[in-house]
Amino acid sequence: MLLREIKNIYHSELDAIYGKEEVNSFFYLLIEHYFDLERFVLAIQPDLVIDKKQETIIFQALSELKLEKPIQHIIGIAYFMDLEFKVNxxxxxxxxxxxxxxxxxxxxxxxxxxxxxxxxxxxxxxxxxxxxxxxxxxxxxxxxxxxxxxxxxxxxxxxxxxxxxxxxxxxxxxxxxxxxxxxxxxxxxxxxxxxxxxxxxxxxxxxxxxxxxxxxxxxxxxxxxxxxxxxxxxxxxxxxxxxxxxxxxxxxxxxxxxxxxxxxxxxxxxxxxxxxxxxxxxxxxxxxx
Missing domain, CATH: 3.40.50.150 (Vaccinia Virus protein VP39)
Structure with a gap:
């Protein structure tokens, strides 16, 4: 599936809860954390496709965000003072x-x-x-x-x-x-x-x-x-x-x-x-x- 299509789904499902800007930050944080993809990847590769395993991960995160689970709990870490802290x-x-x-x-x-x-x-x-x-x-x-x-x-x-x-x-x-x-x-x-x-x-x-x-x-x-x-x-x-x-x-x-x-x-x-x-x-x- 095209990554940009998944991004559009994120906005359609989550903007009403969080707002467009915060949904953008969630999406880019998730693809960086799980797939090691930089936030500008879609500007360079607009037709980038991810595999089924990656789709499962990103849609699971979407389901949790819809339940208003904190993004830090989804990825298991929070950034503080340029350090990564485990959180739950x-x-x-x-x-x-x-x-x-x-x-x-x-x-x-x-x-x-x-x-x-x-x-x-x-x-x-x-x-x-x-x-x-x-x-x-x-x-x-x-x-x-x-x-x-x-x-x-x-x-x-x-x-x-x-x-x-x-x-x-x-x-x-x-x-x-x-x-x-x-x-x-x-x-x-x-x-x-x-x-x-x-x-x-x-x-x-x-x-x-x-x-x-x-x-x-x-x-x-x-x-x-x-x-x-x-x-x-x-x-x-x-x-x-x-x-x-x-x-x-x-x-x-x-x-x-x-x-x-x-x-x-x-x-x-x-x-x-x-x-x-x-x-x-x-x-x-x-x-x-």
Whole structure:
């Protein structure tokens, strides 16, 4: 079958769900991933034909996309910080906004990166700590998560990407009482967290491919207590950061002011609230006094 005909079928079946531009990106990502074909191949070979085995693969992906399964789950990987991370339904798919947070940290420490101790709280796929490990010289990097299934994914990414992040299982909401976790007995230079922050009331604005296929444990918080994870992380950081250590948080775009006030009340100085590429309050940094 002609590849361009399959592309037309993709648009006829999916444009109403995703829009033409996103369908184009799905199609080209799939043919590159499965067939090693560049996105401009149809411009050079408009009559390119794929075989029956390839047709089966590309139409199976189409069926999954119609069910609003994330493209990253279909191909099994997500791109983050120029690295390929394994992902599945047990972890959040890394977002561009999170990459902005990582790049902020790297910019801050590009000239003073040696021998840092770093902790990522709520690590999921491990994309944050592994990316930092790959870019910072001699850093000792740790990541924690409550989910054993998420940690399996993080450990696999650790191995595949040649990193040496130390992962361990812990509940962020009870860290201050977990005296048996030896990794938490030390002080850190940097603590990062992208915890659950989507309020239940915001579900109506989210797409089905997120709600139905990504772990709700890593996404949602009660409407009446939207900063419950931030309270825990900030309190923990106030106790476990070295003097002048830095706390970096990805935040709910609607709760920037409230999150900043939380840091102000918890022994942090030089607090900076930043917008993401879309102009939303999305990340915050505080330095421990």
């Amino acid at each position: 339904e047990d972890v959040l798919i890394p977002r561009p906004e999170t990459e902005e947070l990582v790049r902020w940290i790297l910019d801050d420490f590009k000239d003073t990166a040696k021998n840092l101790t770093i902790l990522d709280m709520g690590t999921g796929s491990g994309c944050i700590p592994i990316s930092l490990y790959k870019n910072l010289t001699d850093a000792k990097v740790f990541g924690l998560d409550i989910s054993a299934d998420a940690l399996k994914v993080a450990e696999e990414n650790n191995r595949l990407l040649g990193a040496s992040v130390k992962f361990f299982q812990a509940d962020m909401l009870s860290l201050m009482s977990e005296t048996s976790t030896k990794e938490l007995e030390q002080k850190f230079d940097v603590i990062i967290s992208n915890p659950p922050y989507v309020r239940e009331l915001e579900k109506a604005d989210m797409r089905n491919n997120v709600i139905d296929h990504e772990p709700s444990l890593a996404l949602f918080v009660p409407d009446e207590d939207p900063l419950k994870f931030y309270n825990t992380v900030v309190n923990f950081a106030a106790e476990h950061l070295n003097e002048n250590g830095c706390l970096y948080l990805e935040i709910n775009q609607y709760l920037g002011k409230e999150t900043k006030q939380l840091l102000e009340k918890s022994n942090f100085k030089t607090i900076e609230l930043r917008k993401d590429m879309f102009g939303y309050d999305r990340m915050i940094k505080g330095i421990r006094k």
